[in-house]
Amino acid sequence: MSDSNVKIFDTTLRDGEQVPGCKLNTDQKVIIAKQLDLLGVDVIEAGFPVSSPGDFKSVEAISKIVKHATVCGLTRSVENDIKVAAQALTYAKNARIHTGIGTSDSHIKHKFKSNRDAIIERAVSAVKYAKSFVEDVEFYAEDAGRTDNDYLARVCEAAIKAGATVLNIPDTTGYCLPSEYGAKIKYLKENVKGIDKAILSCHCHNDLGLATANSIEGVINGARQIECTINGIGERAGNTALEEVVMVLKQHPYLNLDTNINTSMLYGMSQLVSDSMGIYTQPNKAIVGANAFAHSSGIHQDGVIKNRETYEIIDPKDVGVTESAIVLTARSGRAALAYRAKHVGYELTKIQLDEVYANFLSFADKKKEINDNDIHQIIETSNVYQQIISA
Ligand code: KIV
Ligand code: ZN
Numbered sequence: 269m270s271d272s273n274v275k276i277f278d279t280t281l282r283d284g285e286q287v288p289g290c291k292l293n294t295d296q297k298v299i300i301a302k303q304l305d306l307l308g309v310d311v312i313e314a315g316f317p318v319s320s321p322g323d324f325k326s327v328e329a330i331s332k333i334v335k336h337a338t339v340c341g342l343t344r345s346v347e348n349d350i351k352v353a354a355q356a357l358t359y360a361k362n363a364r365i366h367t368g369i370g371t372s373d374s375h376i377k378h379k380f381k382s383n384r385d386a387i388i389e390r391a392v393s394a395v396k397y398a399k400s401f402v403e404d405v406e407f408y409a410e411d412a413g414r415t416d417n418d419y420l421a422r423v424c425e426a427a428i429k430a431g432a433t434v435l436n437i438p439d440t441t442g443y444c445l446p447s448e449y450g451a452k453i454k455y456l457k458e459n460v461k462g463i464d465k466a467i468l469s470c471h472c473h474n475d476l477g478l479a480t481a482n483s484i485e486g487v488i489n490g491a492r493q494i495e496c497t498i499n500g501i502g503e504r505a506g507n508t509a510l511e512e513v514v515m516v517l518k519q520h521p522y523l524n525l526d527t528n529i530n531t532s533m534l535y536g537m538s539q540l541v542s543d544s545m546g547i548y549t550q551p552n553k554a555i556v557g558a559n560a561f562a563h564s565s566g567i568h569q570d571g572v573i574k575n576r577e578t579y580e581i582i583d584p585k586d587v588g589v590t591e592s593a594i595v596l597t598a599r600s601g602r603a604a605l606a607y608r609a610k611h612v613g614y615e616l617t618k619i620q621l622d623e624v625y626a627n628f629l630s631f632a633d634k635k636k637e638i639n640d641n642d643i644h645q646i647i648e649t650s651n652v653y654q655q656i657i658s659a
Contacts, residue, residue, distance in 0.1 A: 272524050276495040276510065276518060277311040277469060278304050280541060281326070282342055283507050284497035285315075290545040294326045300544060301330040304498075305337050308528040308535055310512075311364060313495075316342040317356035318349040324356050331360035338404065340364040345394035354401035365398040368408030368436065371415040371423050384419055388426050397432035406434035408471065413439030417455045428462040434493060435466050439482055442475025442505060450485030457490040469493035472508045474500060479508040484516050487525055498541040499549050511538060511555040511587065519581060535588035555587055562593040566601030569594050573603050592611065596638035598629060605643075612640050614647055614656060623652045 282292075292300070297314070303310050314330040315323040325539050339360040343349035345367055357363035369391050376387055390496045391407065398405040407427040412420055424435050432487050437456065439449055453468055470486030470493070472479040478629060483494045500509030511534045517525045538556035542549050551558040561584040563569045571578030572592055584592055594604045602625050606616055609624070616624060627650045632638055638646070 269558075271492075272526055273492070274487050274525050274527050275310040275467065275469075275489075276308075276514065276527050276529055277313065277340070277493050277495040278309040278510060279313040279332070279471075279495050279507065280304070280314050280497040280501065280510075282325070283495075283503065284501040284541075285545075286503045287506075287545065287547065290324075290501070290547055292544055294322065294329050296544045297326045298329050300540060301334055303533070303537055303540055305334050306530070307533045308530045309337050310493075310528060311338045311340050313342060313366065314341045318343065318346075318352040324352065327353070327356035328359065331357050331363070333549065334360065338362040340366050340406065343367045343394075343398070344640075345390045346368040347394075350394065350398050350401070354398075357402065362404065362459050363402045364404040364434075364594055365402050365405055366408060366436070367398050367408045368393045368406075368410055368594075369394070370410040370412075370655075371420060372411035373416075374414065375411050387422055390521075391423060391471050392426050392430040395427050396430050399431040403433070405432050406436055406469065407432040408436035408438055410438055411440045412437040412443060412452070413444045413449065417452055420452070421456055421459045423468075424456055424460045425462065428460065428466050433466055434469050436469040436471050436495065437491070437492075438471035438485070438495075439473060439479075442473035442479060444472075444482055446478060446481040446485040449482040450489040451489050453486045453489040458606055467492045470496055470508070471495035473502065474505040474507065477505070479506070480512040480516065482514050483508045485487055487517075488523065497531075499538050499553065501541070501545065501547060501549075509554070510534075515555050515582060515587065518586075525585050531586050532588045555582070557603040561589050561591075562595045563598045564595040564610055566604065569604035569607070573607050596628075596632065596643070597636065598632035600632070600638075608638075608640075609643055609647065612643050614643075615659075616656065617659075620652045624650045 314327040317324040317327045327341050341353035341357050343353045353365050395407050409423050468491040470483040470491045472482040494513050496508040496510040498510050500506040514527050514529045563572050568579045602621050606621050628646050631646050
């Protein structure tokens with residue numbers, strides 16, 4: 269693995285599926301897993317096998333069909349969880365058990381009614397037990413975002429000594445600022461003995477809208493895996509959006525960080541997940557929203573028609589969107605109208621355009637968006653229609 273390569277760990281089918289009302293059946297999960305494998309993700313977290321017979325069945329079915337990615341199952345630091353996850357992963361070409369425990373004082377005190385040393389012991393036992401089934405064991409320190417760095421370093425050191433190959437540092441509650449999360453990763457890189465034997469992983473939640481920024485700060489500071497979901501779906505405000513972190517790294521090559529993702533599949537992947545789960549992405553969602561490559565104000569449209577790069581930093585084709593959209597509204601100018609009229613078969617002279625544009629504005633003031641049928645109607649009812657069609 270080159271040092272610039274950032275592994276993409278997709279948890280759409282586990283953390284993503286925790287969205288209320290979005291439960292998928294095994295067949296739907298298998299279809300998504302196949303596409304994730306083609307997309308080029310490095311790890312697919314397929315589920316939490318002990319949580320229900322249905323989840324077990326899905327993890328098993330996904331393990332059988334995935335060709336390239338590592339298939340991962342989540343567990344708590346509980347022996348039975350780990351044993352069941354190992355069973356569900358039996359058929360995986362590359363299997364990973366993802367085990368862990370809460371490490372913040374809040375989790376230790378309220379969830380476990382325990383103490384810091386006892387939590388380390390449980391973490392170590394879980395990693396060692398998982399290691400008796402698979403070589404690849406990822407350890408998560410739940411609520412690491414609110415765990416004090418000294419103690420977190422002790423937990424990580426113990427997990428590596430017990431055999432963990434990946435250390436997941438979740439900002440479970442989406443609390444950290446990017447600078448804080450980046451400093452946490454840096455601190456672990458510099459203070460955990462044996463850190464070179466493991467990959468640090470960013471797992472960020474979006475409660476303050478910072479999941480993408482935090483994950484990027486994490487990899488800038490030495491993490492080499494990002495845990496994310498398609499469309500950023502997940503508990504509460506969701507997880508880091510896969511399409512966002514992948515495109516941030518692609519659009520900023522000077523960071524010298526890359527992924528194995530085939531970005532031209534991103535839009536299709538987003539549609540598949542939102543259709544399967546029945547959650548529609550907001551139109552202004554970065555990269556995959558309906559308006560991500562749509563231009564509606566006259567000034568922007570004029571710029572984009574002259575040269576796409578004036579108002580677009582990503583070529584839509586790079587993410588699987590066929591082309592930028594010029595949306596006609598009452599804020600649009602003549603350039604946009606001429607452009608769209610040409611698409612539906614009318615080549616307008618400057619004088620004809622002036623005439624048609626006046627008619628267009630009175631239509632557009634009554635309607636939110638002008639579609640291709642409206643353009644025909646606008647042209648047919650303009651004073652210069654006969655002149656246009658006889659040209
Ligand atoms: O957010 C979180 O802490 C998690 C862990 C279970 C990995 O999803
Ligand atoms: Zn999570």
